[in-house]
Amino acid sequence: MILNRRQILLLLPAAAVAWDSVLADNPEGSPNYKMSEHWWGMLIDITKCIGCGSCVRACEMENDVPEGYFRTWVERYHVSDWHIENPEVDSPNGGMDGFPPGKAEGGKNFFVPKMCNHCVDSPCSQVCPVGATFHTPDGVVLVDYDYCLGCRYCIQACPYGCRFFHPKKHTADKCTLCYHRITKGLTTACCEACPTGARQLADLKNPNDPIHAFLKTHSVQVLKPHLATGSKLFYNSLDGSVR
């Protein structure tokens, strides 16, 4: 059989799909989990966050995050009614111990929980010189701690400031979206601990996930959309002053 150029080009997508089926789909040790059936993101509802810091504490306990470093943290914004572009932001100890009461000075106040956005086109993985940061087939950005040289390029490349240099492992470190939990059918530690449902793990490939109804009926935004990172952290009621 002789194929012309057009036929070969048509075959390429089919070959790409076939290649996906060559790859293993169940991570070793998680026999009931198929990576190709999930696409993870998270919904963060700013109207529900009370700044209690439960998520930050839960993350530290679940993932052994070193003291003074954060895979997730909570910021409190004070936006005055005359200077929207310059909000006052505080996050004492990442919000882990809660927040002082704050002063009523007019303007508006709200909490913004932050963590890795698990971007589809993540700047951190693009700059890694050794390919230590990778995307799993279910949409999670992870760090291979054996490959990581500790060059810190990714830490300064992340536009959301979600990475840090681990003081003991001497590698880059960040949120794993509790990959050890979601592959066992559990939610992340921060979502498990959140008392108000301000954080909800979302599986965008699951048609029954409540995220779909929520996205249809609410004004949802991602952080820094102009950077086109493909962030999968969907914020409900995100104020324009949030950076």
Place this chain on the structure above:
Amino acid sequence: MGEFKDIAHLIRLAGVFLLGLIFFLVFRSVTIPKSFGRYGPFRGAALVELSSRPLSFAGHAACENCHPDVAALKANGVHKSLNCESCHGPLAKHADDPGNVKPVLPDVAQLCIRCHSENIAKPAGFPQVNAKEHSGGQACNTCHQPHSPGFDAGGKK
């Protein structure tokens, strides 16, 4: 055959290429980890390492298996959307070995105000109190039942 008599230099060249190919294949098999490319263009073992970390939080389903009475009490109250470990802390070890690992009761004085102390940035509808003015130093669970802290328990509306 006359036209192929000078083929020797081509065979030598092919030999060089073959040696190069063998070197490349050996180098590749030595340097690239076995699990590379198993799940995608990365070291598969890294994904397995991260997915096999031990749990700290057991998840509310594990709690409700053994404590259906608390789950039922909680299901009708305003705390129905709270997961057990949100207040009780990570208890995967207790869930694995309920006989030997006993959870410690949380300190109510700290626990409740973590969420319910007044803060300017909290959503307006969220119940918040100034703990000193509200209870005068009494423990919250004197009036409120933590699993279903309804106002009928004696607490202020």
